[in-house]
Amino acid sequence: MTFFGRLSCVWGFFILLVLVSEAVAPSPSGFVQTRSTQFVLDGSPFLFNGFNSYWMMHVAAQPSERYKISNVFRDAAAAGLTVCRTWAFSDGGDQALQISPGVYDEHVFQALDFVVSEAQKYRICLxxxxxxxxxxxxxRTQYVNWARSAGMPINSDDDFYTNTVVKGYYKNHVERVLTRINTITRVAYKDDPTIMAWELMNEPRSQADYSGKTINGWVQxxxxxxxxxxxxxxxxxxxxxxxxxxxxxxxxxxPGYQVGTDYITNNLIKEIDFATIHAYPDxxxxxxxxxSQMEFMQRWMMSHWTDARTVLKKPLVFAEFGKSSKDPGYSISARDSFLNAIYTNIYNFARTGGIGGGLVWQIVTEGMESYYDGYEIILSQNPSTSGVISQQSRQMTALKHTLSRPRVHLTAKPNT
Incomplete structure (x- = not known):
């Protein structure tokens, strides 16, 4: 074989290796992290459009209903949604995960395993x-009731944040969830990059201390x-x-009152990686x-984004927002306009850094009327709203790619 023939074979083999390596190249498998006011994944900026579906574990506890979880993840992925927020708790009551302090229903835990494994399948972070x-x-009402039943002196639900026994119950739950080994993936939750983040509690509030100091101590x-x-x-x-x-x-x-939290001091705690806001002006x-409600929303978003960048120096996520069909004068077009205004703000803020994305409340699928709260969105049945959501996903993805490109520094050619 001639030199050029050998060269041709080597070159062809090299091209084949490249094609094979690209074909089997793994998808991003790292953990989402933060760098200053930005989320990063595998070294690149991580921007997202996401959603809430709090009910997933509860529904998945009935194996015949698990297709609803798959349907939501499928439709969400098709709309470009890449982050889902959902509950990893159910304390006492119907189909409880935690039946009593430290006692868990394995059947319900396996439902959560299914949720995590399906999210992984559709490449959606949780x-x-x-x-x-x-x-x-x-x-927290169930937690303090458990302590009261155990003979602890409980004055109110706010003892959740201060009572040693109640705090012990909560810590036990944290440990049980974080060390859980998924029966489907065989990966411990604490080692699973499908999970983007843990959330200490959905919307912590305190009536006993409006300063935010009590909740601050608990968060620390x-x-x-x-x-x-x-x-x-x-x-x-x-x-x-x-x-x-x-x-x-x-x-x-x-919005004219306080709830016992302090956005600044609570989020300045070093172990807290990013800040969140919710908003329901309706x-x-x-x-x-x-x-008036939209003017409030504009101020709410702007002030928190500014403080995240300049005071907290951490990323922000707009973790709950929506428009209810129960509002006077509601229409699908009004909802679409509302969501579009929120998405426009998120996109514009993301262009200059400080916000990672938003999570609309809430995505459901067909046959879930019992979970309707006025904010429900069925992507397959609401084409206009699905279009607004998909457009935001495309814009955030395009922005992510723009920010990921290496910046080329051009040096002026000297005159000769």
Whole structure:
């Protein structure tokens, strides 16, 4: 064989190796991390469009209903949604994960295993919430009732944040979830990159201390505990974003009241990796005009994004928002306009850094009427809303690719 013939064979073999390597190249498998005010995945900026489907484990507890989880993940993935927030708790009551302190229903845990494995299949990252401020699915009311039944002196649900026995119950749950080995994937939750982040509690609130100091102490203790077991995953609190006493001038952005949290001090805790806000102006400012509610929303988003960048120096996620069909004058076009306005803000903020994405409330599928709360969106049945959501996904993906490109520094050619 001639030299050129041998060269041709070597070159052809090289091309074949490249094609094979590209064909079997693994998908991104690292853990989502933060770098200053930005999320990163496998070394590149991570921007996303996402959703809430809190009910997944509860529905998956009935094997005949698991197709609903698959349908939502399938439709969400088709719409470009890449992050899902859902519950990793159900305390006492119907189909409870935690039947009593430290006692778990393996059947329900396997339902959560299924949710995690399906998310992995559709390449959707999960934010798993570990408890609830409200009575739904147990929450802190169930925890303090368990302690009361055990003979502990309990005054109110706010003892959840301070009572040693109750805090022990919560820590036990954290450990049980984080060290759970998925029966389908055989990977421990704390080692699974499908999980993007843990959330300490859905919308923590305190009526006993509006300053935010009580919840601050609880977050410090629990965040350190989570990180002592799992340093791979991100951690957030689950806050709505209400300002407290640390920066009194910021209280003007609250919707006229406080809930016992402090957006600044709570999120400055070193173990907390990113901040969250929720917003429901149709509830918080009930009776006010759509324009007034939207003006509030603009101020709410701007102030929190600014503080995330300049004070917290951590990324922000708009973790809950939506428009209810129960609102006076509701229409699908009004909902689409509302979502589009929120998405436009998120995109514009993301262009200059500081926000990773938003999670609309909530995505369901056909046959889930019992979970309708006015905010439900069925992607397969709501083409216009699905179009708005898909457009945001495309824009965030395009922006991610733009930010991922290496910047070329051109040097002016000297005159000769």
């Amino acid at each position: 934010i798993l919430s570990l408890s609830n401020n409200y009575k739904d699915f147990g929450g 203790e629990m965040a350190a505990y989570v990180k002592s077991m799992d340093s791979k995953h991100l951690l957030e609190i689950g806050m709505e974003g209400f300002y407290g006493d640390s920066m009194p001038d910021r209280k003007q952005y609250n 509830i918080w400012l009930s009776g006010q005009s759509d324009n």
